[in-house]
Amino acid sequence: MLKVLRNGLILIGIFISLSGCNLIKQIESSALAAKDAGSILLYDDFSDSASGWRQWSSPEAVIHYQNGVLAFLINQPNYDYWSLAGKNFTDVTLAVEAEFINGPTDNDFGLICRFQDEYNFYAFLISSDGYGGIVKVKDGLYQVLSSPNGLEFGKMITQGYARNQLRADCVGSRLTLFVNQQKFAEVEDADFSMGDVGLLAGAYQTAGVEVHFDNFYVIKP
Numbered sequence: 345m346l347k348v349l350r351n352g353l354i355l356i357g358i359f360i361s362l363s364g365c366n367l368i369k370q371i372e373s374s375a376l377a378a379k380d381a382g383s384i385l386l387y388d389d390f391s392d393s394a395s396g397w398r399q400w401s402s403p404e405a406v407i408h409y410q411n412g413v414l415a416f417l418i419n420q421p422n423y424d425y426w427s428l429a430g431k432n433f434t435d436v437t438l439a440v441e442a443e444f445i446n447g448p449t450d451n452d453f454g455l456i457c458r459f460q461d462e463y464n465f466y467a468f469l470i471s472s473d474g475y476g477g478i479v480k481v482k483d484g485l486y487q488v489l490s491s492p493n494g495l496e497f498g499k500m501i502t503q504g505y506a507r508n509q510l511r512a513d514c515v516g517s518r519l520t521l522f523v524n525q526q527k528f529a530e531v532e533d534a535d536f537s538m539g540d541v542g543l544l545a546g547a548y549q550t551a552g553v554e555v556h557f558d559n560f561y562v563i564k565p
Contacts, residue, residue: 385436386429386541386562390414397427413443413556416453416545424546426456429562433457434538435515438468439561443507447552449473451545452495457514458539466536467544468512468521470528471495474503478519478529480536489519490529500526515565 388395393409400407404420407427418425438455449472459465463484470476475495477488488494500523502508511522517534520527541562545555 383564384561385433385564386431386560388414388560390558390560396430400425400427410556413558414543414560415445416543416553416555416557418447418451418545418547418553419551421547421549421551424452424544426542426544428456428459428540428542431540431562432538433514433541433562435565436541437561437563437565438510438512438514438541439559439563440510440543441507441558442470442510443556443558444472444505444554445556446505446554448547448550449504450548450550451553451555452548453545453553453555454510454543455512456540456542456544457512457519458536459542460536460539464536465539466512466514466519466533468510468519469495469544470498470501470508470510470523472503472505474498474501476501476521476523476528478521478531480533482535489531489533490521496529498523498528500524500528513565 390409391412397414405425406417408415438457440455442453452469452471454467454469457466465481467479469479474497476498477490477495480487480489509524513520517532519533520530522528543557545553547553
């Protein structure tokens with residue numbers, strides 16, 4: 345089963361300061377379980393509203409601290425909104441706990457690495473109807489690197505209003521996506537070797553997507 349990812353320009357990006365961390369071996373029962381203080385580069389549990397994330401509020405989207413999470417509400421169809429750490433990394437492992445709260449299950453959300461600008465970066469995405477993949481945005485166009493036809497269905501994705509653990513390894517030219525401690529996809533791509541890291545959520549044809557992120561890590565691989 346395949347799901348076609350929308351093509352076209354990324355029209356909105358939110359540049360945000362946050363903290364992150366890198367994951368070490370595998371995410372175990374929770375993203376918190378694999379912490380090693382010597383390997384963590386950045387970490388944010390979003391309990392402190394002064395931790396550096398810029399909050400965003402408009403009719404099209406809202407990003408804000410809410411009860412210990414960073415909450416995204418996407419009110420605009422066919423748009424992605426993201427937030428960034430304001431850092432520059434080469435090889436990292438990222439991890440986050442992402443919970444779909446409300447809206448259409450035809451959505452996308454996940455992790456970003458090697459962000460150059462709003463038109464050039466890698467994204468590691470899943471949807472609440474069970475699809476996922478590794479995406480390259482280059483010159484504003486989406487390309488699913490992990491499949492020639494679009495996002496693929498994955499049994500390890502917990503569908504519906506649920507929490508999923510996401511991990512993204514960006515090491516050399518190898519890009520790997522894990523969902524709930526299981527490898528989902530792995531590809532080779534050398535277009536972007538370094539850049540910022542962050543989080544992303546988006547809507548397809550129906551708006552109203554609400555996703556909460558918690559326990560964001562950037563860890564030395």
